[in-house]
Amino acid sequence: MFQQLLQRIEEQLLQEKPLVVYRKPSQKMVKGIFQSDSKIHYCIDFKETGFVFAPFNEKGEVILIPIDELVQSQFEPSEHSISLNNKSQIDYPSTDIDEKNFHIQLVAKAIDEIKKGRFKKVVLSRLMSATFQGAPLQLFLKLLNTYTEAFCYMWYHPKVGLWLGATPEVLVNIQNKQIQTMSLAGTQPYTGDPDPDWKKKEREEQSMVTNYITNALKSLVTNLYISETESLRAGSLMHLRTKITGRLKVLDIKKLVKLLHPTPAVGGLPKSEAYDFITANENYNREFYTGYLGELNFKEEIERASSNRNIENKAYRSIHTKTDLFVNLRCMQIVGHNATIYVGGGITTDSIPEQEWGETVNKSATMLKVIQNR
Ligand SMILES: C=C(O[C@@H]1C=C(C(=O)O)C=C[C@H]1O)C(=O)O
Structure with missing residues (x-):
């Protein structure tokens, strides 16, 4: 079955038609969505159904792959998955x-602006290039094997390009109105401790994001709930995470x-001042990195066991509409055998430029491990 999905992906790539293949965090089901033509469809009012792929730029167009054909199959991560602990292997x-x-000076400039009061936090990023052997589909399989807790994807459109990623970050899940x-x-290397100590800088940086999201949601939701903040492992890195529901x-x-979008986890705070600083100073176009991607308005049939209301003792079904969007982090764009890897980190008044450089190097390991088959 999985073999059939792989064949269908190869066929679609050969025909140069749009596709996306992905697996949600902690799930085994891999879904492939195949567009029947090569047009670019856009998402206009978010009432459409399909897979969306949005750039960092809020004003940029959101691409939609309609579900012309859906092929899905379970994937069992193989025992030979890549080790995530050995940093020296990369x-x-x-x-x-x-x-x-350039990156160090960029961070220093941002710290100056923060001290002057222009903004409180800004996420600064850069790109790096690496070459690889084999086919992109091989890289996708390695992502599936290596990052079982991430949203892993390969996305292709002949007019846009080919992207791959394994992101730990949910933008939003919506089911009915929930x-x-x-x-x-907040980031530190994973050293084997599932709950490491966090410095004040990381805690403050993360709580700024929590505060922004909860304030933004206040007018739109009822039953707002904010979880305890916990450590989350993402491959060879650890982050701080707070779940927010409503x-x-x-x-x-x-x-x-x-x-x-973009949350201060990938943009900054205040949103527009940080955005202006990024676009004026980063010196490259982020395109789809730190944008978002995922299922929009998917219909899901949920079967429930019989209840008193169900006299004939049949299971009864209900249709739910689900949207599952992820932030496009730990990703790369592929052209031929070259990968452009995108990495960034949050800058606050307590940032140390050299360490922020190191953080981007650590983040690049997520894609490099897969590229280098380490
Ligand atoms: C910007 C990235 O990651 C984001 C920035 C983080 C940080 O500043 O510590 C942590 C997780 C992400 O929200 C990236 O991975 O490129």
Whole structure:
């Protein structure tokens, strides 16, 4: 069965038609969505059904792959999955000294602006290049094997390109009017401790994200619930996560997504000042990195056991509409045998530029491990 899905993906790529193949965190089901033509469809009012792929730029167009054909199959991660603990195994591509200096100076400039009061937090990123052997589909299989707790995907559109990723971050899950989101920020390498100590800088940086999201949601939801903050492992990294749930007063996905994206976990705070700083200073276009992607308005049939209401003792079914969107992190764009890997980190007044550089190097390991089959 899984073999059939792989064949269908290869066929679609050969025909240069749009597709997305993905697996949600902690699930075994891999879904492939195949578009029957090569057009670019856009998501306009978020009432459409399909797989969305949105850029970081809020004003940029959101691409939609309609569900012309859906093929799904269970995937069993193989026993030979890649080890996530051994940092020394990675061969980091040599960096140009200018590249490193540029990032360090960029972080220093942001810290200055924070001290001047222009904004409180900004997420700064960079790209790096690496070459790989084999086919992109091989890389996707390695992602599935390695990052079982992440949302793993391969997305392709002949007019846009090919992207792969394994993200730990949910933008929002919506089922009927019930929503779940998260504030994810703060990073340290995973050393084997599932609940490490966190410094004040990381705690503050993450709580800024939690506060932003809860304030943004206040007017839209009832029953707002904020969980305890916990450590979350994402491959060879640890983050701080707080889950936030609520019930929408009115189901308006467009409004909700507009409010959440980009969260201060990938943009900054205040939103527009941080955004302006990023676009004026980062020196490259993030495109779909730190955008979002996932299922929009998928119909899901839920079968429930018989109840008193069900006299004939049949299971009864109900149709739910579900939206599951993820933030596009730990991702790369593929052209031929070259991968462009995108990495960033949150800057606050307590940031140390050299360490922020190191954090982007650590984050690049997520994709490099897969590229290098380490
Ligand atoms: C921006 C990235 O990650 C985000 C930034 C984090 C941080 O600043 O600690 C942590 C998780 C993500 O919300 C990235 O992975 O490129």
